[in-house]
Amino acid sequence: MRGRLSGLGGFVTYTMAVLILLFVLAPLVVVVALSFSEAAFAVFPPVGFTFSWYETVLNDPEFQHSFLVSTLLALAAALTAFALGMPAAYALDRWRVPGGGAIEAMLLSPLILPILITGLALLQFMSMMRMMEASVNLFIGHVLITLPYLIRTITASLKQVDRSLEEAALTLGASPFTVFWRVTVPQILPGIAAGCLFAFMISFDDFPISFWLADVETMPLPIYLHSLMERVFDPSVAATSSLMIVTGVLAVLALEKLVGLRKAMGV
Amino acid sequence: MMASGSSATLDAPVAARPIRLPRWSVGLFLLLPAVAFLVVFLVIPSLTLLSYSVLTQSAAGDVGLPFSVSGYGRLLLTPAYQRVTVLTLKIALLTSLFTALLAYPLAMVIAYGHSALSRLTMMLVVAPLVVSVVVRTYGWQLLLGSGPNGVVNWALGLFGLGQVSLQILYTEWAVVVASVHVFLPLMVLPIATSLSRISPSLNEAARMLGASAFRAFLRVTLPLSVPGLAVGLTIVFSLTAASYVTPQMLGGPRGLMLGILLEQQVTTVFDWPMGSAIATLMVVIALGAHIGVTWMLNRRRAAVPAAQGEA
Numbered sequence: 001m002r003g004r005l006s007g008l009g010g011f012v013t014y015t016m017a018v019l020i021l022l023f024v025l026a027p028l029v030v031v032v033a034l035s036f037s038e039a040a041f042a043v044f045p046p047v048g049f050t051f052s053w054y055e056t057v058l059n060d061p062e063f064q065h066s067f068l069v070s071t072l073l074a075l076a077a078a079l080t081a082f083a084l085g086m087p088a089a090y091a092l093d094r095w096r097v098p099g100g101g102a103i104e105a106m107l108l109s110p111l112i113l114p115i116l117i118t119g120l121a122l123l124q125f126m127s128m129m130r131m132m133e134a135s136v137n138l139f140i141g142h143v144l145i146t147l148p149y150l151i152r153t154i155t156a157s158l159k160q161v162d163r164s165l166e167e168a169a170l171t172l173g174a175s176p177f178t179v180f181w182r183v184t185v186p187q188i189l190p191g192i193a194a195g196c197l198f199a200f201m202i203s204f205d206d207f208p209i210s211f212w213l214a215d216v217e218t219m220p221l222p223i224y225l226h227s228l229m230e231r232v233f234d235p236s237v238a239a240t241s242s243l244m245i246v247t248g249v250l251a252v253l254a255l256e257k258l259v260g261l262r263k264a265m266g267v
Numbered sequence: 268m269m270a271s272g273s274s275a276t277l278d279a280p281v282a283a284r285p286i287r288l289p290r291w292s293v294g295l296f297l298l299l300p301a302v303a304f305l306v307v308f309l310v311i312p313s314l315t316l317l318s319y320s321v322l323t324q325s326a327a328g329d330v331g332l333p334f335s336v337s338g339y340g341r342l343l344l345t346p347a348y349q350r351v352t353v354l355t356l357k358i359a360l361l362t363s364l365f366t367a368l369l370a371y372p373l374a375m376v377i378a379y380g381h382s383a384l385s386r387l388t389m390m391l392v393v394a395p396l397v398v399s400v401v402v403r404t405y406g407w408q409l410l411l412g413s414g415p416n417g418v419v420n421w422a423l424g425l426f427g428l429g430q431v432s433l434q435i436l437y438t439e440w441a442v443v444v445a446s447v448h449v450f451l452p453l454m455v456l457p458i459a460t461s462l463s464r465i466s467p468s469l470n471e472a473a474r475m476l477g478a479s480a481f482r483a484f485l486r487v488t489l490p491l492s493v494p495g496l497a498v499g500l501t502i503v504f505s506l507t508a509a510s511y512v513t514p515q516m517l518g519g520p521r522g523l524m525l526g527i528l529l530e531q532q533v534t535t536v537f538d539w540p541m542g543s544a545i546a547t548l549m550v551v552i553a554l555g556a557h558i559g560v561t562w563m564l565n566r567r568r569a570a571v572p573a574a575q576g577e578a
Contacts, residue, residue, distance in 0.1 A: 004379035004467060009480030014380070016372035021391050023369070027406025027448060028395065030418050034409065044409065044418045084304055087297035095294025107301055110309060114509030114553050116526050117316070117546045118309065120533065124319075125312035140308050147301065198397075205399035207512050222399045226512070229405060238409075241402040248397040252390055261389045267377065267459045 028245055035238035042235045053239035063240060066224035073135075073220055074203035077142035078196050081150045084143070086192070089154035108148045115145060119212040126213075134218040141209040146199035153198065156266055157191025158184075194255055194264040201251045205244070317550065319543035330539050338544035348528070352548065355525045358439055359508035359552075362446040363454075363500045369447065370454035370499060374492075377455065378462035396452040404516045407445040411436040411517070437519025445517050446507045453506070454499035461495025462488065494564060501560045505553035525549050 005013050030044070035053055037046030057063050085107075091097060092104050110118060119141060126137050161184055169179045210220045219227075221244065228237050255264045323335045342348050376388045395403060410418045411433065419433050435441045465488060473483040511526035518524065525545055532542035 004470070005375065005381075007480060009484070013372050013375050014384070017376045017380075017388060020369050020373055021388065024391060024395060024448065024451065026418075027403055027410055027445075028398065030409050031402065031406045042409065043416050044412075044421045084301040088301035091294035091297035095291045095297075097291045097294040097298060100294075103298060103302060106305060106310070109305075112505070112553060112557055113309075113313070114505070114526075114549050116509055116511050116529065117313070117549055120529070120542075120546060121312035121316040122308060124316055125308070128315070143304070144309055147305070151301070201397040205397065207399065207401055211511070222401045225399070225405075226401050229401075229408075229516070237405070241405055244402050245398050248399075249394055251397045252394045255393075256386070256390060261386070261393055262377070265389075265393060265456050267389070267456055267463065 031238050031241045032245060034235050035242040037235045037238075039235070041233055042238050046235075053235045054243075056236050057239045057243065060236075062224065066219050066221045069135075069218055070204050070221040073138055073142055074200045076139055077146050077203040078150075078199040080139075080143045081146040081199055082192070082196055085147050085150035086154055089151045089158060092151075093155060093158040104151075107151050110144050111148045111152075115206075115208040116211075118144060119209040122209075123212040134213060134215040137213040138210060138218060138220065141213050142203040142206065145206060145209055146202050149199050149202055150195045153191055153195030153264075153266075154188065157188040157195075160191075161187045190259040191263075194259045197251060197254055197258070198264065201248065204247065313550075316543055317547050319539050320547045322540060324538065324540050335540070338538075338540035339547075341541060342544045342548065351523050351525060351528050354439060354523065355508050356552070358442055358446065358514075358522070358524060359504045361443050362450065362507040363504040365443065365447045366451055366454045366503050367458075367496060367500060369451060370458050373451075373455045374458035374462055374495075377459040392452050392455050395448070400449055400512050401516075403449055404445055404513050407441065407448065408436070408516060411441050411444070436517065437521060439518065439522045441517040442514045442522045442524070445513045446510060449510075449513060450503040450506055453502045457495040457498040457502075458492055459495070461492040465491045493567070497560045497564055501556050505556045508552045508556075509549050 033046050034042050034044065036049050036051070038048035038050045038052075039046065088107060092100055092107075097103065122137065122141050122144070126132070126140075131137065165187075166179050166183050169183045170176070174182070205222060206220070207222045207226065210223050214220060214223045221240075225237070225240055225244070228240065252261065255261055258264070261267075319330050320338050321334050321336055322330050323333060323337070324330050342352075373388055373392055377385050377392070379385075380388065412418070412420070413432070413434050413436050417433065417436065423433065435444070469487050469491070470483050473487045474480070478486065508524075509526060510524065511530065514522045514524040514527055515530075518527070525548065529542055529545040529549070532538045532545060536542075
């Protein structure tokens, strides 16, 4: 399968790919470049080189608070989605539950429904229930959008499990629970870790859910950043954005290390 | 896995056990928490929201009976709102077409490229996916800025092309360009998946029979990658049609899309039936794209026997 791009066709494909990757990287590179600018406004080209905007941002209590909110929210959402998604994915893989197809479609439906609408529906529902605690509403909303990703990755991992190993363990007298814990789990662990990490990033980066459910005291990082962009025009906005880019890059490197990106993304 | 029917006959002699649950009841039990969570926090809220589109709002702001479709009437019959719907569909269509064009070279390198280049491309494609859309759209704001402040115009000036200043920020084209960027990974991944499942011998056979590399791509590789392309087009189309951040930050009044109209109706006008009608239209567009493409793929699978091995 490898190295099938050769000759003139291969050259043309690689050249186009390089140009498109420049397009992919351009907006991120521009943001990072401006974050080091000494100028008072985020205007190209950057002037000089300074870390002072990072100092400003990292010492800003509002940023610290938003960063903490986003991190805790993403951790709580990813772990809860895992707790709900793991048994569901296992059930869909191992039992022929009546209506299983419809149940699976429902569990994955948050991927198809516009997230903006999911958020608005939840906001309206929560205000009908007189449930106005932003942190709880955000938590529920973020579980909603991370759950389908986890179910999908765990289902994909379960499909790759070597069932003959499980049967061998059962034949040798292991209890079903021991088989699950000692034979199945070790095989799907990298997939689970990758799924949780990806779910963490989905929550950490989310805008359209938090947009409806956040309030001034509980503002996740993307919402805080968006409000910053409308009132601050110095490179501190670029520095905040760059910190989010760094988080994303670290996540991708971790995914590549954990399971390999192609496997993590199901390619 | 044992069918529930056969277990019933096996159990027949064991009369002491009064209730014998079917085997799948364990599975149902494991599914219960996730299903209950989604029913309470997604299904019921969504149906409630969508139901508001056929109810009336009193002067005090309460929504209730009698039934009315006036929200839909205003949304679909007012020329200004018609333009928003048409523009939303146009931006979504253009974005998905351009994204597909840009996705193929990247997907080809990921699926067929030299191992190291394939991994590098994969990383560069996925990395933006885990960077918030707010950050990426901010990058496009900087790139597309009008006058000498925009990076693209600054670069044009550098090459002595200062007079061909680019003026697309706060138009629908800025939204298209940034949306292509935002959703490109979601097009590349399914196409790369389809491409890597095509047997290399098919392409070799075409080449051996005298087809040029380009013709072999056009007549063999491209048609066999249609399932991935269709998935990508659906995802990108429905996500673009439902986007909020990109048109809000780049579109201006000339790039007004349904998501922004929805936000205005709900948070500024407090018109829930109208907002709900917009929400319903957005859901219909998203579901329509998914159902339409699934139907077309199933028809194609039935019509083209050679395509059956793809999935």
